[in-house]
Amino acid sequence: MHQLYNDFKGAPYVGIWLFWRPALVVNSPEIARRVLVKDADVFRNRFLSSGKSDPIGGLNIFTINDPLWSSVRRRLTTVFTAAKLRSLQPITMAKTKNLIKRITDDTKNGGPVPDLRAKNLHRLYTTDVVGEAVFGVVSDCLISSDSIMRRVTRELMAFNFQRGLSWSSIFFFPELVDIFKLSFFTKHTMEFLRKVFRSVIEQRGGYEKPVKEPRDLLDALIKIKQEAAGDNEDISEDLLLAQAAIFLLGGFDSSGSALTLSLYELA
Ligand code: HEM
Structure with missing residues (x-):
């Protein structure tokens, strides 16, 4: 993708082949905005799929298609009003202070120490923010380099041949997913989460405890189950866990990478 971007700089989009299937790589922010926002109705379902053999990976909002996507998305949207996001600001600020303190402490003795790798530090930071803001679990891995949440996010990103094959197939060759019973997350990771x-x-x-105003994603998930039960609809724990897992993954690694690359550009 990076090479495509460099080779076709300035082109609004580039045609490629995903094996025998033609596909389009969008290079222009304006077209991306139309695909993702303005014309989102036309581009409803994602191409990727986690198949039927993976109960958790196949249920998260990133991999599901309509009509389930619309139903889950509508219910989750209530957590992300501007006011709710603003109320999370103190958590972000507190963790940012910890990040600055950690960098200051690590460099105090006259230079970068091995632990001061930007990406690792930013992953600790985003794990702390997402762990607390989304799950309400206090995570201070910026201070101690470890926490329950960090153990989960470390597991989510553990990479090897099997994970590489699974993710490549899920994104580019979904037909293989059920044949080889590939999964979005490993069984061990999901049992831990x-x-x-x-x-x-x-x-x-x-x-059972009624949730009036959801404070975070977890409250929203509990509320979704309660509201569905009121309509005689049973929402499984797997469906809720699948959303928790994708928010954790989507929230910590994407922001961690974006922060790392921003810092690199600034430097
Ligand atoms: C710089 C940071 C981020 C980047 C670059 C990024 C990128 C993306 C992209 C490209 C998509 C797919 C959009 C589409 O196909 O419609 C996506 C979806 C998603 N992201 Fe992020 N993301 C970021 C931060 C986050 C954070 C902080 C969270 C959660 C706390 C998150 C959770 C999700 C979820 C749940 C989806 C699926 C949404 C849906 O299907 O309705 N992302 N993200």
């Missing part, structure tokens, strides 16, 4: 997820839900009084 499920334990964390259940324990936070229990701390909040379980699925």
Whole structure:
């Protein structure tokens, strides 16, 4: 993608082949905005798919298609009003202070230490922010380099041949996913996240305790289950866990990479 971007700089879009299928790489922010926002109705379903053999990966908002996507998206949108995002500002500010302190402490003794790799630091930072803002789980891995949330995000990004094959197939060759029973997240990662997820839900009084105003994603997920139960619809824990997993992955790695590249450009 990077090479395509450089080779065709200035072109609004580039045609490529995904094996035998023609595809379009959009290079222009204006066209991207139309695809993602203005004309989103026309570009509803994503090409990628996590198949039917993966109960969690196949249920998250990033991989599902309509009509389930619209239903999940409509319900989750209530968490992301401007006012709710503003109310999370103090968490971001507190974690930013920790990031600055960590960089200052690590460099105090006269130069960068091995731990001061920008991407690693930013992943600690975004894990702390997302862990607390989305899950309400206090995470201070910027201070201690470790936390429950960091263990989950480290697992999410563990990379090897099997993960590479799974992700390449999910994104570019979804037909292979069910044939080889590939999965978006590993079984071990999901079992670990499920334990964390259940324990936070229990701390909040379980699925039965009514949620009036969702404070974070987890509250919103509990509320979705409660509202559906009111309509005699059963929403599985897998569906809720799938959203928690994709928010964690989408929230920590994308922002961590964006921060790292921004810092590089500034330097
Ligand atoms: C610089 C940071 C980020 C970048 C570059 C980024 C990029 C993207 C892109 C390209 C998509 C696909 C859009 C589409 O196909 O319609 C996406 C979707 C998504 N992202 Fe991000 N993202 C970022 C931050 C975040 C954060 C902070 C979160 C969560 C806290 C998040 C959660 C998601 C989710 C849940 C989706 C699926 C949305 C849906 O299907 O309705 N992302 N992101």
